[in-house]
Amino acid sequence: MRFDTAYHERRVVAWDGYIEVRGNRYSVPGELCGALVDVRIGLDGDLAVYNGEGQLVARHRLKSAATAGCWCLSIIASCGNRP
Secondary structure, rough: OOOOOOOEEEOOOOOEEEEEOOOEEEEEOOOHOOOOEEEEEEEOOOEEEEEOOOOOEEEEEEHHHHHHHHHHHHHHHHOOOOO
């Protein structure tokens, strides 16, 4: 017998078509803005988003919060070096 070892969470899709999961934002279809969706995070780092009818609507690789913020820090640092 196999058990589902994934984490399950629920999120409301923001006005811009994104959900926030563990400090990062992930896109979903725009028609779901304002809707409640189910998020499944597998132990392999796959993030799957399902609509209210249980249909898969988006799939992403889970990003670590530390890694996702690195590009932002480099942009801020380079902005300070402008002539």
